[in-house]
Amino acid sequence: MLKGHLDMIVLAALAPGPAHGYAVIEEIKRRSAGAFDLPEGTIYPVLHRLEQAGLLAGRWVTADSGRRRRVYALTRRGERALAEQRALWDQFSDAIGSLFKGGRSGKNPA
């Protein structure tokens, strides 16, 4: 389930601002209250793929530790893609919610 939505999750984690891979993983864990605890390495192929698709822009910076790290930020296209996916998700979630509500109240005992 999670794998099919990883692009949207990563884009959403970068919505507040640019971050490097480790910070993206931490943000996903924090905002999902630990529900999305995926192998951390799986995030990097996603970041590279989104960068290649033009949804993210990456640049190397030097961290306080002196290590070089790649920081990713949403591009305009990425922001648009996130907004589209969010709208689709809201629509889907509302539809499923209505389906469950209908199932509970409209159960036919016959």
Place this chain on the structure above:
Amino acid sequence: MIREYAERLARELAYDPSLSRRVQREVEDHLWEAVAASPAHERLEAERRAIANFGDPRAIASQFALVSLSQQARKVGVAAVLLIVAVFIAMKARLVWYGVMQCPPIEAMKALGEIVIAVDRYAFWLAVLAGVAGWIYIDSRRLPARLTDEYRRQLARFSLLGSAAGAALIVSVLGDGVLTSLRLAASQSPVQFLVPVVSMAVELACAGVLISYLRGMSSASRALIRRGGAGGSRAAP
């Protein structure tokens, strides 16, 4: 331990040296940061935990394989167009040189020359069409999270267009070789050979580079399919 892990992952990605270097650097930074944030008192334990949380390097490498192949396909698309343009410039430079040096074709070979010119022209424009179509096609495809049957078909179509461009370019370059020989057969001065020989070398090199790019992409594509295509061809849930 962390360096060893990052090097292992980099070795798994050795087929794409620039990706391998970049991933190694990113992964090392990630793991050291995870160690710094770990509540484990013992550093070795923290390193072990960071590596375990990161996942199996082979599985991660196979997810990168598709990203690498797609990047390679896009590069081949751009390279095909640039190499065809380079061949065109070489051809034009040679024609200008013939005008300056006043070296007409041999009269006796004129009929053969006309046939070769026609073949050369059609082959060149076929290479332009196939190359540009391939570039636009692969550039407009969206890279899926895993190797799907649809993306496999798209890569096959791109390979077909690329191969058509490569084959047509070879025919065109061979035609140029014949035409250049016909022109230079009657030449007296070695100076007249200068630009034609250099431009033919450029054309041959361009055709060679394009073929080697196409072969590289084709073997990367086969390797990806052998690896299981970044999680197989299942549809995303």
